[in-house]
Amino acid sequence: MKTKIFPAVLVRIIFLMFLSHNIFAQPQMWESSWGIGFGGTYPRLMGITTPMISEDENFGFYLDLNRSFNENLSARFRPSFLHMESSYYQDSDQKIVKTNLLSGSVDFLYEIFPCSYISPYILTGFGFQVFRPTGAPSKKIDKTHFRYQYDLGVGLKIYLSEYWKLNTEINYLTSSHNYLDGNIQKNELKGLFKTNGDSYMTFSLGVNWYFETGEKSNICENPSGLREKPNQIIEHNTYITNNYGSEPKEIIKKEIEQVEKIILFGVNFEFDKSTFLPESYPILKHLLTVLQNHQEINIEIQGHTDNYGTDLYNIGLSQRRADAVKNYLIDNGIDSKRLIATGLGEGYPIADNNSSRGRAFNRRIEIKITNEDKINIPLLKQSKESIILDTIVKHEQNLIAKSTKLGEKLIFTNIQFNVNSDIITESSKHILNDIKEILSKIPDFDVEIQGYTDNDGDEFSNQILSEKRAISVKNYLVQKGIAVHRLTTAGFGESKPISDNSTQEGKAKNRRIEFVIIK
Structure with missing residues (x-):
């Protein structure tokens, strides 16, 4: 079959596939799901050695029933209808063969x-x-035929929302017989694996709706923050003073643990690379600040992976990622003599590699203090004018609340929500549970919950989103037992940044929830 080439379409598809590798945003995933879909198709008969010529008057449509078994693997049943045309010449006249094909x-x-x-x-x-070809050179094939087919293809799924995806796909399909184009020569070379069966390609575009979902997957939610291993316990009293000059009141008496090893969840990399993703920089900046403030500390940076891939490959990947953290610190002024980078691969898991959550915990960077004498790092600084909450420690929890000293404000940049949504992520609920405990210990104080965004999107939408997120935090705390009259909310959108919105690190800081003491 002689065919025409569609370079513009193919170039666009290839470009999109390369582009998709660089998209770092993380949509909501489900561990399993059921979905249905529909769309349009442009089919075209293909071939290498045949006198038939493919024509352009082709069209089709399809339906889908989808079943996702996990985050990567899925199956579908696709019934479709296609109309394809081809032509041949007889006595100098062009003859058209029309084929209507129903497939599943x-x-x-x-x-x-x-x-x-x-x-x-x-x-x-x-x-x-x-299928049935009409207008074929041989009348014996001008009837209905039942055959089988097999296919190979590539495609793109484009995330629209939690339950909707756009789908585009290119397929190459081969029939078990050579009647499809109306020509029955036995010496044709047309199908996959150099078979004589007629072949055709399809380009399709459609949407999928997922009407039933399983548990939310954690595969895309790499834990963010710090988890500490205890060495010895130090007691601290924490005080807060309002702006009206009243005496400080004791509100928390918390055990703070000396750090010998810090596990930096949330230092994330591009797939199969040692290039940082934007959400890594606030955590790296936190580590940098500790090292700048404590010149006596020397550390070993240990890279770890999950068990995907070979042992040798994971050793190399973990070493490159540990080196990336080391180079970041050196580039920001830390003496290289204070730093050692070691790649340990998959050999030291801290969770079960059989679950997506366990693998997420095992993909980590650990910071180990190498000084012989244990270094006492103050995790909680106290004053009579403000409270600075740097770390919330919980067994087997991935929690860090980074705060900024702004009078009576506690600023949390790691209370996260689903993309463009006010739905609180599961990992952030652990942080809010600790905030609830703090508020329970200070029943005489009322707080205003303030929502902020970066400058992505339009100003009006960001204003509405910030208000809805503040309300979601309030509702969660009320459900956990905090009296509703103690909590008020406000949304400020993108209007009050605390960092530069021109960088991903700055945007991450500006997407925040602030708790302001108002009484």
């Missing part, structure tokens, strides 16, 4: 980057065909 196939899909907004995938499948 079962395909298996593997998503390569499921945590990206644009996720490429590959597929293969097997199915049936019912």
Whole structure:
């Protein structure tokens, strides 16, 4: 079959597939799901050695029933209808062959980057065909035929919302017989694996709706923050003073643990690379500040991975990532003599690699103090004018609340929400649970919960989003037992940044929740 080439379409598809590798945003994932879909198709008969010529008057549509088994692997049943045309010449006259094809196939899909907004995938499948060519050179094939087909393809899933995805795909399908284009020569070379079966390609575009979902997946939610291992216990009293000059009141008496090893969850990298993702920089900055303030500390930076890949490869990857952290610290003024970088691969898991959450904990950077004498790092600074809450410690919890000294404000930049939503992420609920405990210990204080955003998007939408997120935090705390009359909310959108919105690190700081003592 002689075919025309569509370079513009192919170039665009290839470009999108490369582009998708660089998308670092993380959509909501489900451990399993059911979905349905529909869309339009442009089919085209293909071939290498045949006198038939593919024509352009082709069209089709399809329906999908999807079943996702995990974050990467899914199956679908796709019934479709296609109309394809081809032509041949007889006595110098062009003759048109029209083929109407009804097919159904079962395909298996593997998503390569499921945590990206644009996720490429590959597929293969097997199915049936019912078709009838009309206008063929041989009248014996001008009837209904039942055959089977197999296919290979590539595609993109584009995340629209938690339950909707845009889907685009290119497939190459081969029939079990050579009647599809109306030509029955036995010496044709057309199908996959150099078979004689007729082949055709399809380009499709459609949408999928996921009507039933399983548990929310943590595969895209790398834990963020610090988790400390205890050495010895030091008691601190923490005080707060309002702006009206009243005497400080004791509100918390908390055990703070001396740090010998810090596990830096949330220092995340591009897939299979040692390049930091933007959300890593606030945590790296926190580590940098500690090292700048404590010149006596020497550390070993240890890289760890989960068990995906070979042992040798994971050793190399963990070493490159540990080196990346070391180089960041050196570039920001830390003496290289104080730093050692070691890649330990998958050999020291701290959680079960059989679950996505466990693998997320095992993909980590650990900071180990190498000085023989234990260094006492103050985790909680107290004064009569303000409270600075740097760390909330909980067994087996991934918690850090970074705060800024702004009078009576506690600023949390790691209370996170689903993308463009006021739904609080599961990891952030652990932080809010600790805030609830703090508020329970200071029943005489009322607070205003203030929401802020970065400058992505339009100003009006950011204002509404910040208000809704502040209300969500309030509702969560009320559900946990905090009296509703103690809590008020306000949203300020992008209007009051505390950092530069021109950098990803700055934007991460500006997406925040502030708690302000108002009584």
